[in-house]
Amino acid sequence: QVVYLGFDAAVTCTSLPPQHPGASKVDTHLFLVKQVKMEVLCGCWKRSTISSQAPPLSKETILAQDDKTSGAVIAALTGTPEFDELAKKELSGIIERDQQDAEKLAEGVAQAIKKGVLPSDLTPPTYTSIDVLGKSADQVAEEMIEQLPKEGGCVVILVGLSGTGKGTTVDKMKEKISNSSTWSNGNCFRALTLLAATYCEQQGKEGFDPAVLTAENLADWSKMLHFDKYDDKFDIRITGLGLDVKVSEVANTLLKEPKVGKNIPTVARETQGEVVRFAGEAVKKMGEAGTVVLLEGREQTLNFIPSPYRFCLTMSDTTVIGARRAAQRIAAAAAPKVNAGQEPLDAVKAALTEVASA
16 A cells, blocks of 8 residues: 655555556555656755766767767766756656556456456566666666577567656667567557547447447457468558558558547457457567567556567666756756757757757
8 A cells, every 4th residue: 555645755656557456546646667766865856876877068968869868968967956847747747647657558458358358357467677776778778688599589578667768779780680579459450440439430430439339340350360470570450441561661652541549449449358468469470470579668568468578677766767867957057059060068058058948
């Protein structure tokens, strides 16, 4: 049982996945992340020392816009009250957004379990925790790669609080593993939205009608999506309601039409389970074919993707997460300034003032 007290107390939150039999309303409503720690004592914000290996703040470092850029910006601004306050606000925003996302996913998972699309008796899988504090994305990627099979394919699941570097780590792994590929659910949601919009047209409805998103229709449309190799490349094929297309061929045309784009949020709310189940079958097929499939996201849905290779990125001092996000925003604002000839440190300080006052 945990209670979030804000920025004037030290709290530790550990939650159960919402589908777990022992999960309570508190588990679902709060962070839904593991081992979140905030240490704020007597109004003084405590932050660990950033790695002393941070590169010098140069034009090249700023323009790289990567994890080393963030480290250099943090090292340059550490102890600056304006930066510390911005970092604290960024951390608060990250936690709030993660809460909101977790609640939405929890609702989708619960609905999928109720429909029988996802199992109700899932045993929460075990994740290997990796503390990223003081480590570069390259180091984290190498630590994960060491635990993967030396040959063949597999499915790699990566979760963690926003700001721990999941996306950057996946990018580094793609660079290091020649037979790797990432998986995104985006095209699955687009394909189902296309089928729903096409069904509405065929039924003579004026515009998109959410009422067509019944369990029966969603089950039928899910059967119209097929994942396999076509012309020696994995692809999603849509066959049904008069359609017979491959996603790769219509990703920038048919799947970008307004009737699809503007209705994706509505369809996504109702199809979390269908898409997770489809993704699980697809990545399993890719892994068996020799591909190292990389998935990063939230535990609530990724728990349902079968794989023994699961990692959770943690930050033993979560205040660094806020500092990283603040540094990313500052670096982005500083880049055009150094390109225009401004000195790196002056550009970063000017960018800090701009971002903090935005």
